[in-house]
Amino acid sequence: MRIIVLMKQVPDMEKVKFDREKGVIDRKSAGTEINPFDLNALEAAVQIKETRGAEVVAVCMGPPSAEVALKEAISRGADRGILLSDRKFGGSDVKATAYTLAAGIKAIGEYDLVFAGIQTVDGDTGQVGAEVAQFLDIPHIYFVEKIVEANEESVTVVTDIWDGVYVKKMKLPGLVTVTKDINSPRLPAFKDKMKSRKAVIPAWGMDELAEFLDETETGRKGSATMVKKIEVPKAVHRKGLLWRDNMDTALNEFMDILVDKKVIEVE
């Protein structure tokens, strides 16, 4: 069984800065990390590998420096990592990103299951998974919070969708996107961390993907949407009346506000 995990490198959201005047995101201000939801996707794949044996391949599209994300994936249990990297991939929207990732997956060859995160913390569209599935012509299930059973033929999962919780069974090959509830990703062991540093990460560009990808389908050329402008809204600040002592008075004042705003109806 071969499982592919799609993993994106994203800026560390705690540190990234936003320039309100220029309307730009200063990505250099922050370090990078693996998109948190993709760690859940990887953990889900590794758990299947542990119970029934599978090869887990992590795939990331990004700049050459994104190699570190794939090394981290290996330290967390992936067998190998493949970086899709080429200047021509730059500026891809969801459609172009998904097309390129689908080409990368086709170039790997046979596969049974593809895992992705439900969304990223930067682009945050949550659309890449379903579009990859469409371009691969395989079915997908979103918002998976539990894997009931997985084998070469099918997966059975619990998904939180349509204001309900459903059990679905999907014939493979297929794609699944996971939420944070599916598991708690383990930290890599020290020895695996050291070992992964030496891992060789192949980088595939236009040339390597030529059989499955045309220049007009990736990067800016292959994109169907354009970000025209970025606004950095002011952080919401509120009146902020703060009571620090004399709780009795504080609560009485707050009661008056609740009555005034008709949150409490008094006869």
Next chain:
Amino acid sequence: MKNYSGVMVFVEQKNKEIHRVSYELLGKARELADQINEEVVCCLCGPSEIDANELIYRGADKVFHVQDEEIFGNPEVMTYVENIVKIIEEKKPEICLFGATSFGRSIAPRVAATLKCGLTADCTGLAIDEEDMKLVQIRPAFSENILAHIKSQYLPQMATVRYKEFDEAKRDESKTGEIINFSSVKIKNNPIEVLEEITEEVFNITDARVVVSAGKGLKSPEDFKMIEELAAVLGGVVGSSRPLVEDGFISKAHQVGYSGNRVKPNLYIACGISGAPQHQAGMKEADMILAINSDPSAPIFNIADYGIVGDIYEIVPQMIEKIKNKKA
């Protein structure tokens, strides 16, 4: 004659009941359609019993009703996508809107990829650019830190739109329009089988007028009793930060935040919640926010209208008493 014309709303239904986001989209669609002088049309997939007139009363000029008594009774993505794509290919709308519900967000990208058009995610604003008459799609990204203005390069211009962002279209029974029925396309050998719906607790936090939430300041699951009581005397419901859900204190349906539910109540009370950006993403649009936290430097106070620096174990019980007295 333009090839593509009209603003299409995908109407989401479950058990023959139309999701309210569809009415919100109809309100917005009318505005946009009037600006570009086009029609508002709906794509409704569901049993024949659903009264499509309701959509006309809410402003649709035409409803394309794909009728099937069975296949639309499950959130089965492949089936819906196939049928929606067929309608879009035939009717060629210029703009196409889906509610950004969990279901909408899982079908729309597949529809867009099939049609090779763009898709803008989870929009909170939509407007027509007066210069080129194209749709400007505004959406938060980077964990809600920025707003991006996005335009589509291809037609239809397609977007998913956040629930509770726009007002519902007003209902007017004197409005008229056309309902056109279509037969459904069934997928042979569907690779996905919906085995069952596990009906969890029927709890919906997004519609509550008052939400009282607890965070890590709460020491044990039993202590949720006092939070529940405060919620009850205020006629509200209980919410939670993520860590308490992870620790199993309360179910996921109660989680507020980026990876939980977004709420917009009249009053939000945060008890022992620090106010991490991921929590704020789910509650910062409440009309009024009260924070109770023992740490005066907790970030939650920056976005609260009112703050009480103190111990929730003292404040909450006192507050319950005072509200009871007021109401008595």
